[in-house]
Amino acid sequence: MTGDLPEYYFRIRDNGALVFRLDTGNRQRRIEMEQIAAVNVRSGEVKPQGGRALTEADRAEIDRWIADRKALLEAREVDDILRTVDHMNLTTQWAQSQASADDLEMVTDALLLAMHDLRTVLVRKKADRLLKDA
Known part of the structure; x- marks a missing residue:
């Protein structure tokens, strides 16, 4: 070795x-x-x-x-x-x-907030790139 x-x-x-x-x-x-x-x-x-x-x-x-x-x-x-x-x-x-109703109740708010935050950032970054390229 x-x-x-x-x-x-x-x-x-x-x-x-x-x-x-x-x-x-x-x-x-x-x-x-x-x-x-x-x-x-x-x-x-x-x-x-x-x-x-x-x-x-x-x-x-x-x-x-x-x-x-x-x-x-x-x-x-x-x-x-x-x-x-x-x-x-x-x-x-x-x-x-x-998923059961209880499962969904446990995760829905956290998932929706995280997805909303991610979507907001991605849309803003995409718009910035499109404006930069134009």
């Missing part, structure tokens, strides 16, 4: 990751993880850890990871929205064919 390990490991956390340099070149052939930095994906901020300076290779790998992570999160965000559309359709089918 140790021959296939990358040089760096990124432990995902809210808004970023902790960056570790991996080392298997010790006598016990154990995997040692040395934390070298903390990364904030939103701001792009990289904080070296333990009073060390990052090498150019460290920084290049961290920058590559940040770019890849941002692209992944953007793709997931769009996928989440498309799943929401599917879920809305399933909710419609549930309300029409399976």
Whole structure:
């Protein structure tokens, strides 16, 4: 297993990751993880850890990871929205064919308010795009 390990490991956390340099070149052939930095994906901020300076290779790998992570999160965000559309359709089918009166009483106001809010934002954004294009 140790021959296939990358040089760096990124432990995902809210808004970023902790960056570790991996080392298997010790006598016990154990995997040692040395934390070298903390990364904030939103701001792009990289904080070296333990009073060390990052090498150019460290920084290049961290920058590559940040770019890849941002692209992944953007793709997931769009996928989440498309799943929401599917879920809305399933909710419609549930309300029409399976929901009891008590079930509907429990969810109707919350759904109507959320749908109204979403519709208002979508209509306003669509109008802004149409005016901009005109």
